[in-house]
Amino acid sequence: MFHLRRGLVAALALSLPALAACTDNSAGGADGSGSGAGSDGTVQVTSRDDACELSTDTAPSGNLVFTVKNEGSKVTEFYLYDEDGTRIVGEVENIGPGLSRDLVVRAAPGSYVTACKPGMTGDGIRADFTVTDSGADVSASDAARQLERNATDQYADYVRDEVDELLDGTRAFVAAYQAGRDDKARALYPQVRVHWERVEPVAESFGDLDPRMDLREADLAEGQEWTGWHLLEKDLWPPRDYQPLTDQERQKYGDQLVADTEELHERTRTLSYTVDQIGNGAKELLDEVATGKVTGEEEIWSHTDLWDFQVNVDGAQAGFEALEPLVERKDPELEETLDDRFEALQDLLGEYRTDVGFVSYTALSEEEVKELSDAVNALSEPLSQLTATVTL
Amino acid sequence: MTGEGRPREGLSRRGLLGLVGAGTAVGAAGFVGGFETADATGAAATAPRSYPFYARDRGGHQAGIVTPAQDRLHFAAFDVTTDSREALVDLLRTWTRAAARMAQGRPVGGDRPQPDVAPPADTGEALGLPASQLTLTFGFGPGLFEDADGTDRFGLAARRPAALRELPHFPADQLDPARSGGDLCVQACADDPQVAVHAIRNLSRLAFGVASLRWSQLGFGRTSSTSTAQQTPRNLFGFKDGTANLKAERTAEVDRHVWVAPGDDPRAGWLAGGSYLVARRINMHIETWDRTSLREQEALVGRERAHGAPLSGGSEFTPPDFSVTGSDGQPLIPMDAHVRLAHPSRNHGVQILRRGYNFTDGNDPLGRLDAGLFFIAYVRDPDRQYIPMQTKLSQQDGLMEYLQHTGSGIFAVPPAAQRGGFVGEGLFT
Numbered sequence: 001m002f003h004l005r006r007g008l009v010a011a012l013a014l015s016l017p018a019l020a021a022c023t024d025n026s027a028g029g030a031d032g033s034g035s036g037a038g039s040d041g042t043v044q045v046t047s048r049d050d051a052c053e054l055s056t057d058t059a060p061s062g063n064l065v066f067t068v069k070n071e072g073s074k075v076t077e078f079y080l081y082d083e084d085g086t087r088i089v090g091e092v093e094n095i096g097p098g099l100s101r102d103l104v105v106r107a108a109p110g111s112y113v114t115a116c117k118p119g120m121t122g123d124g125i126r127a128d129f130t131v132t133d134s135g136a137d138v139s140a141s142d143a144a145r146q147l148e149r150n151a152t153d154q155y156a157d158y159v160r161d162e163v164d165e166l167l168d169g170t171r172a173f174v175a176a177y178q179a180g181r182d183d184k185a186r187a188l189y190p191q192v193r194v195h196w197e198r199v200e201p202v203a204e205s206f207g208d209l210d211p212r213m214d215l216r217e218a219d220l221a222e223g224q225e226w227t228g229w230h231l232l233e234k235d236l237w238p239p240r241d242y243q244p245l246t247d248q249e250r251q252k253y254g255d256q257l258v259a260d261t262e263e264l265h266e267r268t269r270t271l272s273y274t275v276d277q278i279g280n281g282a283k284e285l286l287d288e289v290a291t292g293k294v295t296g297e298e299e300i301w302s303h304t305d306l307w308d309f310q311v312n313v314d315g316a317q318a319g320f321e322a323l324e325p326l327v328e329r330k331d332p333e334l335e336e337t338l339d340d341r342f343e344a345l346q347d348l349l350g351e352y353r354t355d356v357g358f359v360s361y362t363a364l365s366e367e368e369v370k371e372l373s374d375a376v377n378a379l380s381e382p383l384s385q386l387t388a389t390v391t392l
Numbered sequence: 393m394t395g396e397g398r399p400r401e402g403l404s405r406r407g408l409l410g411l412v413g414a415g416t417a418v419g420a421a422g423f424v425g426g427f428e429t430a431d432a433t434g435a436a437a438t439a440p441r442s443y444p445f446y447a448r449d450r451g452g453h454q455a456g457i458v459t460p461a462q463d464r465l466h467f468a469a470f471d472v473t474t475d476s477r478e479a480l481v482d483l484l485r486t487w488t489r490a491a492a493r494m495a496q497g498r499p500v501g502g503d504r505p506q507p508d509v510a511p512p513a514d515t516g517e518a519l520g521l522p523a524s525q526l527t528l529t530f531g532f533g534p535g536l537f538e539d540a541d542g543t544d545r546f547g548l549a550a551r552r553p554a555a556l557r558e559l560p561h562f563p564a565d566q567l568d569p570a571r572s573g574g575d576l577c578v579q580a581c582a583d584d585p586q587v588a589v590h591a592i593r594n595l596s597r598l599a600f601g602v603a604s605l606r607w608s609q610l611g612f613g614r615t616s617s618t619s620t621a622q623q624t625p626r627n628l629f630g631f632k633d634g635t636a637n638l639k640a641e642r643t644a645e646v647d648r649h650v651w652v653a654p655g656d657d658p659r660a661g662w663l664a665g666g667s668y669l670v671a672r673r674i675n676m677h678i679e680t681w682d683r684t685s686l687r688e689q690e691a692l693v694g695r696e697r698a699h700g701a702p703l704s705g706g707s708e709f710t711p712p713d714f715s716v717t718g719s720d721g722q723p724l725i726p727m728d729a730h731v732r733l734a735h736p737s738r739n740h741g742v743q744i745l746r747r748g749y750n751f752t753d754g755n756d757p758l759g760r761l762d763a764g765l766f767f768i769a770y771v772r773d774p775d776r777q778y779i780p781m782q783t784k785l786s787q788q789d790g791l792m793e794y795l796q797h798t799g800s801g802i803f804a805v806p807p808a809a810q811r812g813g814f815v816g817e818g819l820f821t
Contacts, residue, residue: 042505065505092508102505276509341601370604374473378601388510 045116047095048072052116052125059107060134066103068116070095077117078103079124085113093120106392109133147326148275151390155278155322156271159199163268166195170261174254177232180247186236190307190357193229197308198315200288201281202271203264213260216298227256230301237301275323279387282319285312286380294373296361306358309372310349316383317342323390331389334382341379348375442523445492447808451665453651454808454815455495456527457745457770458640460619462581465611465749466588467671467766468596469574469801470603472536477546481820483602487530487578487595488814494587497523500594515597517590524584528591530815531669531803534558535575551819553652553660555668555775556804562786562797571673571799574606579669579768581747585612607799609673611749611766618747624700624708627765628676628750629794631693632700635708636735638745649743649777650770662818665807667770670778673751673799676764681794692790694729702731714738728790734781742777745770764795774802 042065044055049072068078074097080090089112090105109131115124169192176184196203196214204210213228220226231253235245245253273281292298293309320327320338328335348371352359364372443455472480490500501513537552539545558573578595582588589610596605615627616634620641627633638645647653654664681689690696694703694712702712703724714732716724725732736743747770752763771777786792809815 067505102508104505104507337601374604377604378473381597381600384511388507391509392507 042067045069045078045114046071047076047078047116047118049074049118050125052078052114052127054114054127054129057127058130058132060136061107061109061131062134062136064105064107064131066090066092066105066114067100068092068095068103069100070097070118072118073097074119077120077124079115079117080105080107080129081113081115083111083113085115085126104392107131144326144329147329148390151275151278151322151326152273155273155319158318158322159202159268159271159273162195162199163265166192166199167261167265169195170258174258177236178250178254180250182236185232186302187356189233189236189302190304193304194307194311196229197285197288197311198318199268200312200315201284202268202273204284206264206267209260209264209267213257213264216300218297227253228260229257232257233299234301239301275326275390276387278319278323279390282316282323282386283380283383285316285319286376286383288312290373290376290380294369294376296364296369299361303360303362304358305361306349306352310358313342313345313349317346320383320386323386326390327386330392331385334385334389337382338379338386341375341382345375345379348372441525442496443525443527445488445495445528445809446811448810450807450810451654452808452810453665453667454527454529454805456529456579456581457650457667457747457805458618458646459525459527459581460622460640461614461616461747462525462527463583463614464581464585464588465614465766466580466585466592466608467611467768468578468580468592468608469533469606469671470576470578470596470599471606472545472575472603474602475545477820479602480546481814483599484530484816484820485814486598488809490594490598491528491530491591491815492809492811494518494591494594495523495526495528497521497526500598515590515594517593518587521584521587524582524587526580526582526587526591528595529579529581529669529805531577531579531805532556532816532819533573533575533577533801533803535573548819551660551662553657553663553668553804555657555773556660556802559670559774559800559802560779560783562782564786564792564795565797565800567800568798571607571609572801574801574803576603577669577671577801577803579747585610609671609751609766609799610753611751613750615748615750615765616746618745627748628678628763629681629689629693629791631689631695631697632708633748633765634746635695635700636731638743645743646745649772650745652772656772660804662816663804663806667745667772667805668774668778669801669803669805670767670769670771670774671799671801671803672767672782672797674765674767675762675796675798677760677794677796678763679760684794691726691729692794694725694731703729726790728788730785730789730791733785733789739781739784740776742781744777744781764798770805 043059045066045068046053047068047070066078066080068076070076076095077091077093078095079088080103081087082089089107090103092101092103095101112129112131113126114129115126117124169188173185173188173192176182176188200214203213211228214230215224215226215228216230217226217234231245234242235250238244289309289312293305293312296303296305298308299305320342324335324339327338349358352364352368443459445455447453474480493500497518499514499516499519506513534552534556536546537544537548537556544550578592580588580591582591592608599605614625616637617624618637618640620639624632624635638649640646650667652660652663652666652668654661657663684692686697690703695701696703700708702710704710704713704716705724712725712731712735714723714725714735714737718724732738746768748765748767750763751766752761755761769778786797789795806816806818809817
């Protein structure tokens with residue numbers, strides 16, 4: 001299980017944007033695959049405002065490192081394209097003046113086109129580049145590409161299903177809340193939140209919706225209006241000396257939560273995801289668990305943290321399972337480790353299940369919290385290698 | 393199984409220099425060699441810049457024991473969280489490779505550029521820093537062999553060293569379970585605290601899923617010298633500490649009191665060339681100490697403060713004479729003085745190798761410094777050396793009025809790994 005990191009050293013990367021930018025098509029991820037033997041070839045690239053100099057125009061197939069130094073005055077990018085100069089084989093973006101970044105790719109023998117893009121516009125300063133056959137197995141694979149497509153399709157379906165459930169549930173929850181049926185609203189709260197937490201990284205990618213819907217009181221800036229789930233949570237589980245919301249306020253904030261959820265629903269209908277987004281999303285879900293749920297900081301009024309914990313893990317697992325065939329192909333050891341550790345964490349969580357969900361966070365002993373935290377760490381560390389594994 | 397650079401790792405300049413002093417298989421002979429070949433810069437630099445992690449010979453000693461005590465400490469104890477012996481061995485292999493790299497001042501995971509869609513293999517805060525004399529010393533706690541219910545967790549119970557048992561309760565102990573025990577320990581010592589913390593952080597990270605950090609302790613200044621080339625430092629009582637400590641150069645004494653010899657323990661032949669590590673977090677009530685007259689402070693310690701000379705006279709390294717009395721007929725070194733009670737002549741000739749550090753962990757809510765001595769001792773046999781000595785000190789030492797033991801651990805420290813092997817390999821093969 002500790003071979004993960006080792007695999008990585010031999011493996012390669014692209015510079016890819018994080019989940020923040022959900023795209024409308026599933027371009028992006030490098031679809032080169034296969035196992036390449038190591039090559040020592042590091043190509044020095046100097047990008048200037050009017051020039052793109054490479055230390056060599058040929059390199060042996062296998063692992064290639066382009067060390068791109070920006071000696072110009074504008075932000076630059078470096079691309080490796082296929083022979084036609086259209087399909088991106090690898091890219092490294094956002095290299096500020098004076099900075100140096102590495103592009104690591106696994107390249108098969110053939111003709112390529114390199115390009116520096118000072119100013120990040122236009123076709124860039126292009127040149128031909130040749131990769132000679134070193135005997136390393138770096139064949140791109142149609143099968144791997146199909147696995148990627150399957151993964152992204154499966155995950156998009158999953159998100160759509162969850163957001164469907166979220167919208168239905170939110171309407172029911174808000175209806176009960178606005179009607180003053182607080183017991184029912186309290187019962188629905190954790191059940192509906194499940195669907196939010198499962199797709200949280202997707203929701204978070206909408207920088208306007210997420211704070212309106214999911215901000216905790218402690219996260220508020222001075223003077224910022226508090227809306228969304230946690231405002232209603234506090235109103236349903238009021239602390240002492242709390243001034244309850246009026247009926248009008250209940251109407252207003254309830255309606256807004258429904259409207260925001262409808263907006264989220266609308267926006268996620270046509271979204272698709274790249275494998276790196278799915279991989280990073282899974283990792284982020286576990287980060288949520290490690291920093292918020294395992295410490296009991298998320299649901300400070302309702303103490304339903306273990307519900308969120310469970311569904312964050314479920315969401316991460318859904319991402320992993322979508323990618324699993326791809327992971328199995330590229331790094332079977334990582335696939336096995338992640339499979340084992342998801343199972344171990346799910347088993348441990350299962351010990352805290354009750355008829356209606358989970359025990360309250362406040363019922364956990366320090367030892368139990370530590371045990372849960374250990375299991376989260378055990379999973380999160382290899383999970384942080386998922387994105388690199390599926391994109392390389 | 394390659395990649396992180398098993399025997400592949402080339403010798404850096406530093407590594408080569410360190411290697412000259414490698415393999416302190418017999419006493420400290422090798423380590424003296426290290427001095428002579430040190431890549432010293434400046435008059436103060438007398439030690440090599442890096443110490444090799446691997447021993448040249450089977451049964452060689454781990455670094456960080458007789459190595460001249462570095463200035464900084466980060467000590468960590470881990471609970472093993474897996475049931476899998478294979479995973480445990482895998483961790484020790486991974487730790488060994490990472491430790492060998494870090495001891496040379498090189499990053500964990502390799503020197504080549506790594507993909508930026510993956511988290512960096514090394515956490516990065518030691519990039520650009522020298523090795524800073526980093527040593528990483530690994531040990532095994534009693535719980536690795538049997539858990540509290542007596543379960544043989546990894547098939548190791550039959551090879552458990554006889555003396556590797558939880559320490560007895562000593563009078564006045566106030567041990568915090570959250571600062572005590574552990575199945576594995578790592579002592580990271582370096583002359584730069586960032587380097588020591590970097591090492592523990594990265595080893596902890598590599599352990600996720602197999603072992604989890606149970607407690608750790610930072611030490612900011614050494615309180616012992618383990619070499620005659622070092623000055624005797626002071627503890628937070630303001631006194632020189634460890635004047636009479638075992639010194640690496642006295643190899644016969646070190647062999648007799650520190651290293652487990654072949655045949656010491658028939659069940660634990662794997663421990664030959666190793667040692668036992670006793671760790672004690674000893675809080676000092678420094679506010680009350682500071683209100684104590686110099687005369688009383690010196691009487692409690694048994695030495696004068698300015699130079700560390702015994703109250704019976706002479707200079708720092710003059711042996712104390714416990715028979716000398718003053719005009720009132722009372723001994724100049726009082727009967728409950730620390731130096732008297734801890735002296736080998738009062739302990740059947742027993743000595744220990746101390747390697748402790750001063751610590752401060754902020755303060756308590758009453759504004760008192762949470763400070764003291766993180767005591768580390770290496771001994772050949774805790775049953776004959778540490779336990780009887782501490783039992784006596786806890787009962788009789790006048791200093792105990794100002795001390796409180798708040799953390800405790802005991803670990804069997806195996807011999808060093810050889811290149812291509814892993815630390816503790818002898819226990820598993």
